Amino acid sequence: MSRRGLDESDFHSRPSKRGSRPRTKQRPEHSDAVTGLVTGVDRGRYTLLVGDATGNASDETVVTAMKARELTRTRVVVGDRVDVVGDVSGGEGSLARIVRIQERTSTLRRTADDTDPFERIVVANADQLVIVTALAQPEPRTGMIDRCVVAAYDAGMSVLLCLTKADLASPDVLRELYEPLGVEVVVTRRAPSGDLGDGANREADGANRAGQTAGGLVLAPESVEEVRDRLRGLVSVLVGHSGVGKSTLINALVPEAKRATGVVNDVTGRGRQTSTSAVALRLPVAETYDGWVVDTPGVRSFGLAHVEVAHLLHAFEDLDEVAQECPRGCTHLADAPDCALDDWIEASPEDERPARAARLNSFRRLLSSRTGPDA
Template structure:
């Protein structure tokens, strides 16, 4: 409303330009000058990448994730492309603008979805592009926990990694009773002497070297089982912390961040921190079943909603029987394989860490 004695016309009206008139483009920068890198460690939003330029000389470059990647996570083992300050000098910071396709992923669901690095639903990628998951467990001190090993196997099977079980301290107790539980899975089991308190014997070290040479291997295990001792023996300059076990038999955490270490004979070891939990909320029964080729065809006759957890078809089924029991009874798979599948399936909801 104009004040008395004043006249207004259209020139007095300020028109704000609409959003549609602002120049915008969907064309992203090509980054044709980007350098390829390999992520060796992640620390609070900063990524240390091994970069090789045209002179074939390697250097470590610290980088951050570019905004154009959105919420896509970067993990140890990723192949990435970097731009910006890629000379590796002190206080320089490059940008990761692309992440290569992943051939495997080791992931877990967090107990606390607000944990740093966790995506929607609390899911976190730990390692990318590894060939095998080496689960390290001691025969005693601390006692092996089958629930934890089972959950690691589920993560390996559903993430396209080859699982291997390494049992340490076999000079203190017989590993056979624990290892026999995995015989139906055709799980490779490597047994070595005491991996803490003294250096590994030459035969033990040679066996571990044969396992990891020319491959990308992720090592997981509770603190106190000798995982870091194995890493230090394989990579003498790794300088990873090793520690003992507390008086109550629970390992105390001595490594704090995942890191990729180059093996002198070829390949990489990715050492992970002591693990308190290995959540698998992101894994469905069908995800796990895809890795059991001998059982998968038998599910054709399963009722709708069958979760394959038992003969009755599970909580969500229509009440009809799970077809896997009849499939095994017909001789298409062994009862031990079905029992192992259902044990791994049940481990997704356990808290045996």
């Protein structure tokens, strides 16, 4: 049998280390890239707003994008400002490419637990963490609130504690716990669907109908507006357990959001998770937009393995200044010997001592929450 002739397809070369050219480390500058705001993440696809992402919504385009190969190991999250190339027309079937992540102003992180070395980024570039907690059904968990406050202060964010279902229980105890920490507190209550006022405030009235719960209850319009006032002009991320009314509040604030709402299990006392991914929504104010709200899935724990004591102290300027006099290695806890914070209390005037003691006790409670339970 004759042997067929060989051609170039039969030649296979294995380049040697000596003879092969090294892959260049130079990357294209992408000078034609445009800026986009990440508003949603779903299985490797990113929803972006390209254009004027701070003012006029009519000048924006909704674009779907994926990460460039060089960003494979870099996490892109809701709130990120990114540089995008490719098809940014927003047309059906179009796909752009994220080539750079711009510098973040803040990064809210959490870990699965206090021993987990891997950090999860919840959201980027947020100004304020809104901790949504029900006063009843389910019962409030102060350990969880403490941990969220610690994570926010570590990220350099301000904190707003939103207490829901005030028609079922009083907010006074939680106010006394968190206001000494500089945490603002806002309270919402539910009202029967017929108790919506005279309809003069169309925005609040429409928002309440959108936020109606399965039990025929809606959020009182005045409480919705009080929350809205605290969110204006800011990027606020809402965090809370399932069943606390977070999605109902989102629907009242942003009627077009149409976030799914759930109920609390009568046996376990826990809510059913309805939000499955983080999403950024524009906050409507009157006839325009002023701020963003980021809805996140309900969380059961908030690990703080990434938080250092020094970072937490920085959030309390008065205590941080006093703590400079502490001995090296001082834990600043109640059992710490020679802690300068205790001397600060003892040396304070009689009329200031109760307020200082309340603030120090609150700080130490937060400090303990780094290694204590979140229940």
